[in-house]
Amino acid sequence: MSGELVCRGCGTRVAFGIAHFRCPNAGDAVDHVLAPKFMPKFMRGRASFPLDGDTQPFVRFRELLYVHRVAGLSDADFVARVRTLDAAVAQVAGKGFETTPFRGSPELGRALGIDELWVKDETGNVAGSHKARHLFGLLLAEPEVDDRRLAIASCGNAALAAAVLAKAAGRTLDAFVPPHADRRVTDELERLGVTLVRCERRTDDPPGDPCFHRMRAAVRAGAVPFTCQGTENALAIDGGQTLGWELIAQNALAGDVPIGTVAIQVGGGALATAVMQAFAVARRIGAIARMPRFFPVQSAGAAPLERAWRRLALDAARAADGVFADDAPASELARFVHRELGTPAVRACIAAAPRDRARYMWAWEAEPQSVASGILDDETYDWFTVVRATLESGGWPLVVSEAVLQRAHGLARDGTGVDVGATGTAGFAGLLDLAAHEGLDAETRTVALFTGRW
Numbered sequence: 181m182s183g184e185l186v187c188r189g190c191g192t193r194v195a196f197g198i199a200h201f202r203c204p205n206a207g208d209a210v211d212h213v214l215a216p217k218f219m220p221k222f223m224r225g226r227a228s229f230p231l232d233g234d235t236q237p238f239v240r241f242r243e244l245l246y247v248h249r250v251a252g253l254s255d256a257d258f259v260a261r262v263r264t265l266d267a268a269v270a271q272v273a274g275k276g277f278e279t280t281p282f283r284g285s286p287e288l289g290r291a292l293g294i295d296e297l298w299v300k301d302e303t304g305n306v307a308g309s310h311k312a313r314h315l316f317g318l319l320l321a322e323p324e325v326d327d328r329r330l331a332i333a334s335c336g337n338a339a340l341a342a343a344v345l346a347k348a349a350g351r352t353l354d355a356f357v358p359p360h361a362d363r364r365v366t367d368e369l370e371r372l373g374v375t376l377v378r379c380e381r382r383t384d385d386p387p388g389d390p391c392f393h394r395m396r397a398a399v400r401a402g403a404v405p406f407t408c409q410g411t412e413n414a415l416a417i418d419g420g421q422t423l424g425w426e427l428i429a430q431n432a433l434a435g436d437v438p439i440g441t442v443a444i445q446v447g448g449g450a451l452a453t454a455v456m457q458a459f460a461v462a463r464r465i466g467a468i469a470r471m472p473r474f475f476p477v478q479s480a481g482a483a484p485l486e487r488a489w490r491r492l493a494l495d496a497a498r499a500a501d502g503v504f505a506d507d508a509p510a511s512e513l514a515r516f517v518h519r520e521l522g523t524p525a526v527r528a529c530i531a532a533a534p535r536d537r538a539r540y541m542w543a544w545e546a547e548p549q550s551v552a553s554g555i556l557d558d559e560t561y562d563w564f565t566v567v568r569a570t571l572e573s574g575g576w577p578l579v580v581s582e583a584v585l586q587r588a589h590g591l592a593r594d595g596t597g598v599d600v601g602a603t604g605t606a607g608f609a610g611l612l613d614l615a616a617h618e619g620l621d622a623e624t625r626t627v628a629l630f631t632g633r634w
């Protein structure tokens with residue numbers, strides 16, 4: 181079936197439709213995530229990866245995008261819809277989508293002891309972060325007649341991006357925010373016409389983020405999940421991949437040095453999922469010769485992804501008769517599992533994990549606190565692809581302290597002059613830790629993402 185979505189957890193197949201952003205069976209212990217079941221024509225060898233070309237990412241990479249396939253438009257009409265919506269975004273935000281900078285940063289490289297640190301800078305993207313990439317595709321897929329309200333749970337970059345895009349598309353948006361959300365953000369949201377719904381953490385709430393629970397309730401009542409979580413909206417990961425493809429293309433045009441290490445901050449997990457998936461697609465179609473090692477980065481204030489990775493890595497290692505203590509060093513565990521990836525029991529163990537989500541992923545028990553407030557999600561909603569891709573790459577999750585997050589933020593701002601927030605430099609913070617404990621590969625490029633101004 182054209183444009184079919186398949187649930188990775190339960191195997192249910194649904195045709196793409198705006199009512200089908202979430203698996204109909206979601207709500208039990210299984211990790212229900214709808215993912216496109218399709219083979220872009222690039223993967224069948226009928227075209228090459230667009231190393232260069234249009235600076236609008238949804239035009240340039242459209243043939244790799246699921247939304248291009250399911251929007252129900254001819255290629256020319258799809259491009260026209262992108263241009264029209266992008267022009268409306270520029271009216272609201274002062275600029276539309278364009279290729280964002282990817283530069284070598286010798287200054288920051290010195291702090292890591294390497295020459296080849298490269299930074300993908302998303303701070304100048306629409307609404308000041310990468311988040312709009314995750315949301316733009318949903319508006320491309322939506323029938324223009326749809327007048328349902330959009331809903332998002334966020335009080336940071338994602339809400340700002342959603343507000344700009346909703347206004348550009350003439351849609352109404354409800355943002356579910358915590359009571360202590362940053363006034364600078366909430367003022368801007370209100371200026372953009374967003375209805376704020378303040379969500380207290382109540383004692384009778386189920387575990388997890390109360391804003392997220394109330395957003396889901398709004399969706400059950402008919403709102404469209406305009407969110408950056410792949411569990412809620414199958415298109416959120418799709419558009420986010422443009423960030424990965426863009427930097428792969430930029431790297432290829434910047435000399436012969438391959439990317440060997442990629443550090444990515446993880447909150448809800450959509451960014452890391454999208455970037456890791458983008459690399460996997462690029463590898464499958466021959467745009468890169470090898471996969472880099474991935475290092476997801478979390479704050480010590482909330483690290484549910486690291487917890488999930490460790491549980492699955494231990495399960496996989498023990499399936500191959502590895503002897504590891506529960507608190508074994510992540511690097512040793514990662515190296516062992518990476519060596520044993522060809523063992524059938526290890527492969528089976530990893531493949532089975534989505535059917536037992538509760539074993540690996542649950543809400544962080546304490547209310548998370550960190551200077552990197554944008555990655556304080558109680559749960560890593562999009563966890564499995566990140567954990568699997570990290571294991572397969574030979575990397576491991578890095579959990580960084582507040583002191584390192586702050587040091588990284590200061591170094592990054594002073595060293596590059598970029599107006600980037602502490603959330604946006606969390607990946608670089610992970611690299612500081614990695615460089616101190618392991619060292620970095622000097623023969624390949626190391627990549628950090630500066631994800632946003634907040």
Ligand SMILES: [Zn+2]
Pocket residue numbers: 187188189190191192203204205206211212213
């Ligand atoms: Zn399902």
